[in-house]
Amino acid sequence: MDSLDDLNRRLKAFAVQRDWEQFHNPKNLAMALAGEAGELLEHFQWLTPEQSAALGGDKKEQVALELADILIYLIRLSERLDLDLVAAAYRKMALNESRYPVEKVHGDARRAEEYGS
Amino acid sequence: MDSLDDLNRRLKAFAVQRDWEQFHNPKNLAMALAGEAGELLEHFQWLTPEQSAALGGDKKEQVALELADILIYLIRLSERLDLDLVAAAYRKMALNESRYPVEKVHGDARRAEEYGS
Amino acid sequence: MDSLDDLNRRLKAFAVQRDWEQFHNPKNLAMALAGEAGELLEHFQWLTPEQSAALGGDKKEQVALELADILIYLIRLSERLDLDLVAAAYRKMALNESRYPVEKVHGDARRAEEYGS
Amino acid sequence: MDSLDDLNRRLKAFAVQRDWEQFHNPKNLAMALAGEAGELLEHFQWLTPEQSAALGGDKKEQVALELADILIYLIRLSERLDLDLVAAAYRKMALNESRYPVEKVHGDARRAEEYGS
Secondary structure (H helix, E strand, C coil): CCHHHHHHHHHHHHHHHCCCCCCCCHHHHHHHHHHHHHHHHHHHCCCCHHHHCCCCHHHHHHHHHHHHHHHHHHHHHHHHCCCCHHHHHHHHHHHHHHHCCHHHHCCCCCCHHHHCC | CCHHHHHHHHHHHHHHHCCCCCCCCHHHHHHHHHHHHHHHHHHHCCCCHHHHCCCCHHHHHHHHHHHHHHHHHHHHHHHHCCCCHHHHHHHHHHHHHHHCCHHHHCCCCCCHHHHCC | CCHHHHHHHHHHHHHHHCCCCCCCCHHHHHHHHHHHHHHHHHHHCCCCHHHHCCCCHHHHHHHHHHHHHHHHHHHHHHHHCCCCHHHHHHHHHHHHHHHCCHHHHCCCCCCHHHHCC | CCHHHHHHHHHHHHHHHCCCCCCCCHHHHHHHHHHHHHHHHHHHCCCCHHHHCCCCHHHHHHHHHHHHHHHHHHHHHHHHCCCCHHHHHHHHHHHHHHHCCHHHHCCCCCCHHHHCC
16 A cells, blocks of 8 residues: 555544544644744754755654654645645646756756746 | 655656756755745635635645645655655654553643643 | 844844854754744644634743744844845835735735735 | 834734734734745745855845744734733843853854753
8 A cells, every 4th residue: 555545544543533633624734734844944954055964863863753744744634635645746746847847947946936937 | 656756756857857956955955845834824824724624626726736845845855865754754653652642632732742741 | 222223232242152153144044033933833733713812821921932032033134134124024014005905905814916916 | 112113003003904903813923924934945945055145136125025024923923912022032032041151052053952951
């Protein structure tokens, strides 16, 4: 079975067992996800880009668990909104392919609106 | 093949073709992820919790694409940090199971540190 | 003296004394500010809107200190970027006045782009 | 009059005139603030720390207006929560002075909990 499907099933059971689905509306889950994204930032805020690419040991595991928290809320949000997260990712990648053609953006990472398309 | 593995492969190719891996250090990717989490919030900020659970049409698709953006950066970060995102999610769920025993937290969603364990 | 000017002076001295200005480039400070905004969210994520308006005691003080952290990074960022934060706020308010005329948006809090100007 | 007091008064009038105070509960305002912090990140995410310190022209004005948005929501939140933002900033600075003594943290920007105090 696909890893996201298994996680989804287990996360839903976890919430139901604790009677936490009453708190898991999309507004609250979006806040929880963004809160975890904030914790992720805190691990990197004073590091240089080079240091951020060379995490080891404890720090790396802490970051792994932050990413896990974000994935968990992403899966919960998709379930609550009845969305197919993976299908949405493929749709978004197709949009990105047409927005950022290789020959136009090679080596240049401005935001889409800054290319003055 | 697992959906996250396929997405990972395609996202890496997308970045390599555009010579964007130079920008994709973990510090920058963490910022990009948190920026997308901020966009997600903007969809929900003035909605009541009830309204947030009843999105339809265009708005729902916009939210789906925000979640896709977050997933995309989550996958990229895991790849750049050489982390197994799904394995980390299982580790985190095991931690949550022991931190929040059903009999202790039933119907009560305070944060872990507020349970005064 | 204006409160923001006094805070600015003290925050700069705090950083200089610790030799922390080397870390206080705008990129890092933007991350630190957004990390604090994430902590702010965590206080409110499982509360109803009504509960969020009725904080008391300890919780209220914790939120006050999160707001303080955000103000502190806002002042530091403005100083590092050589920006006048209060003047920018007046400019932004003037923009908001013209974007959201009273007769058009009364009682309706959609985002600007959703008014289909 | 102090700049924050004047801004506070004008922001409150702006919301009252539009009948927007109904949306301005602390939960919603915290989300709006964090959404703006996300927009701030997007300006800096692909820049090096050095580039982030050398913004000019349009980009600098865009960042100034993002900082203004954050200040605006910070002031609104403080008003809705009946908090004195500047007094909280002084309390937080006093805490920081005792948490980060100069002789202990000189030139070292780890997070407080990482000093293993």
